[in-house]
Amino acid sequence: MNRLVEGILILIVIAGVLIYRITRKKKKKIDPFPANWHQLLLDHVKFYAELNAAEQKRFQRRIMLFLSEVYIESVSFELEDLDRILVASSAVIPVFGFEKWCYSNLSTVILYPDHFNKNLVFENSGEDKIVMGLVGSGRFEHQMILSRRALHEGFDRHNDRLNTGIHEFVHLIDKVDGVTDGMPERLLKQAYIIPWLKMVHKEMEAINANESDIRSYGGTNEAEFLATASEYFFENPRLMQRKHPDLYNMLHDCFFPNEKQ
Structure with a gap:
């Protein structure tokens, strides 16, 4: 019985070494x-x-x-x-x-x-x-x-x-959960989902009515709104904070969850 246990342990060690070598080969050097x-x-x-x-x-x-x-x-x-x-x-x-x-x-x-x-x-x-x-x-x-x-x-x-x-x-971040739908679960806390959806639809209506300075492509669907609004957020955050304070605050909480505004 001891020899059997010893043999199993040796096989586990060998397997571990092989897995380590394979993984190490696949990992590209930084x-x-x-x-x-x-x-x-x-x-x-x-x-x-x-x-x-x-x-x-x-x-x-x-x-x-x-x-x-x-x-x-x-x-x-x-x-x-x-x-x-x-x-x-x-x-x-x-x-x-x-x-x-x-x-x-x-x-x-x-x-x-x-x-x-x-x-x-x-x-x-x-x-x-x-x-x-x-x-x-x-x-x-x-x-x-x-x-x-x-x-x-x-x-x-x-x-x-x-x-x-x-x-x-941003589309890739949105797609982490398997679906590109404008609902980035990895970024949004559960309590923010409904407020986010309401804000998105309100902003999309304004875009499609030519009453917003957010790029018109953002009115295509929820996924494009997220990506387009994110461009605005990173390209000109001060202007977004002034013209779309609620949207700015929501995106800030998404992208910088540990940073106080």
């Missing part, structure tokens, strides 16, 4: 933060530039962690450092208020040089066909496709309430 990226972040990412030195260090660690977990690929052009920085910043900004966050529903971000259509074909004309970014489904599950031009414009045009990268990553 690279050190490149020194020249700090200035690129200061020049192009307003959210980062407004952080204090300690928070900037935390932001740097978060983008390097993201880049160790998610692959970034390009179509018809060669990736530059700024491309990687802006994709990673788009991912980190909406979840910076959380100590730990892993985009378990994302493996790859694919950058197209320009806008594209629903069939992932380059498209520069036809308003109804132009796509700046999308969260994949079906054969593109766990992938995000972004227009490089839209990604860069989102960060270069400050305070315009439009940021395609942040918009798509």
Whole structure:
């Protein structure tokens, strides 16, 4: 009996070593933060530039962690450092208020040089066909496709309430529970769900009646409202706080649950 127990223990140890080696091989190494990226972040990412030195260090660690977990690929052009920085910043900004966050529903971000259509074909004309970014489904599950031009414009045009990268990553946050429905359960406390829905529908009615400065795309459905309102929140928080105080407060509680206003 003792030999049987001993044999089982040996098998458990061997299995544990094998699992550890396999897991270790799969885990991508986190690279050190490149020194020249700090200035690129200061020049192009307003959210980062407004952080204090300690928070900037935390932001740097978060983008390097993201880049160790998610692959970034390009179509018809060669990736530059700024491309990687802006994709990673788009991912980190909406979840910076959380100590730990892993985009378990994302493996790859694919950058197209320009806008594209629903069939992932380059498209520069036809308003109804132009796509700046999308969260994949079906054969593109766990992938995000972004227009490089839209990604860069989102960060270069400050305070315009439009940021395609942040918009798509908010969709991913919304999708963590399996459904992209504008109800981000990971962000909203249970007591806030009904007030949130009431506020969303009220704001959507105002958008569709041309009585709101929130981008018209936010009136499409609840999921697009969440993503569009989040762009506004991160791009021009002061203006949102002044013009939409209740919505601002709700989004602040969602994205920065441990921070007092």
